[in-house]
Amino acid sequence: MRSSNLFRRLVITGIVCWLAVFALLPNLLLLVVSLLERGTVNPVEPVVTLANYGRLFETAIFRIVVDSLAMAGMAMVLCLLAGYPLAYIIARAPARTRQLMLILVMIPFWTNSLIRTYALVAVLKANGVLNMFLLWTGLTSQPLQLMYTQTAVFIGLVYTLLPFMILPLYASILRLDARLLEAARDLGASRFQAFRRITLPLTLPGIVSGSMLVFLPALGMFYVSDVLGGARSILLGNYIRDQFLTSRNLPMGSAASIAMTAIMGLMLLVYYYSIRSSGRQEDVA
């Protein structure tokens, strides 16, 4: 008993130290730097200012923030639309098929996502696999212009992030008590009514956590837009990288990075409250 307590304490101390050194400390440094002024000779000058945060609202930079949020939001919606039916089918499949399908969902994780994004180039480009196939079947006479379009960016984002949506949805649909649906049908609800009044509310926690798991990474995945979208728009991730590397404006880059963290924190807060309130609804029901 005592030794397991000691073990637990060691593990917890280890994790807390790890997080403090590699997560908390760098973020605190970013916060400090974001409040300083840019230096000409030294990277930063010890002058406290909020100007960096003010600059985030300049039109050009604010548009970058809005564009990034819109893109992540759109990726989230697309993943939900594609992931929900799939998660439903997997959860309702016979146990053995289910295992197989889950493994298939997770296999792409074995390959680095940047490499998978470059692999998509080979699929989408003018003389790529997809166009070769379409031309061969005669479905199109001209190769489709897919590369360097918004469509390609969303194909890339949905492809990379879909498993993050499917897994929590699958878990919550699996937990769903089928007898509730039977009862609803018995009491005269149509299939659609049963879905809307029973399935949807009860799988809401899965929807929300899946959406968070897609939205938050999508906000940072600027390389998908660079590789597949032709880098024609600047996203928050590009902007932060360029501020640190090209412009060497550490305070501005830090401010943008802190702002991104704040947006993500806000989202998690929304998530927390929506889970809590949906839990309360369940209690009432």
Add this chain to the structure above:
Amino acid sequence: MMKNLHLLALTVLFCLGLAAPLAAADRELYVYIWSEYIPEQVVADFTKETGIKVNISTYDSNEAMYAKIKLVGKGYDLIVPSSYFVGLMRDQGLLLPLDKKQLPNMKNIGPKFINQSFDPDNSYSVPYMWGSTSIAVNTDMLGKDTVRDLADLWKPELKGKLLLPNDSREVIGIGLKVLGYPINDSDPAHLEQAYLKLKELMPSVRTFDSDSPKQALLSGEVAAGVIWNGEAFIANGENPAIAYLYPKEGFSLWLDSFCIPKGAANLAEAHLFLDYILRPEVAAVISQEMGYSSPNAAALEHLPAEVRSNPIVYPTDADAARGEFLDNLDDATNQLVEQYWLKLKEK
């Protein structure tokens, strides 16, 4: 406060997982260089001849190298910044002057690469490799005469078929050059004109790519691109219809040079190494192995004729004369370039 700032900077680096190499022992040399930028055989031969052990570490961007030299400031004896970073680091006192007496082979460097604005008299830098960023055209897609000069990129035939570098300085440079201004122009009025001119070019741009622009050209996604000559060399080898040309308005040149950073411990060894790679036959081996052009004029005769006479690798003197090296800009101009870059990419 300054001390605190340095401590802060060091902690940042620590958190990034970067650590300075241990201090050098006797007869050792610490070289910090672009990845895959020097043949192992050359280094081994140097060690065999001099007994100096060479430790190589690599970087993949000027910015990464700069941050390490700036914030850590010791542990390396030689670095290889690009032209405008030579200017920046020299201005900031991050480089040590060369002792030319120890570099008799410096005379081998061609006159085009000596005494540039970023390092007058080459007090701090030994030119190592160079190349150009210019226009590559797929003549199968566009015909031979559609694109000959920079201004031709604005032709309607190129709509949605153009590739530009994903680099603010290179793109603004295209705008400046097509208007007849120098590539390092810092006149705000000229920069605005360049921006407005480039804004008209945006509908033609299919993609910005500085990583592997040859792919988009080879797959036929774009019909023309402003790319660096190493990429054009490979693309031309795979598809001879892809031509590389030097427009009459001018183009940008890049030059990477060896420099000794402040805080270097093994100065004598560093000079020995520099003089060794300046030998014509060694420079020729390096150029051939790495596939880049050598600024070493005496090395040319040691190169195979087909390399020496390939205009993609070695442009004629008349063509090369229209090229300009990117130099470091002052702070205000850099911020202006950044603003225009953001505005160019706005939808």
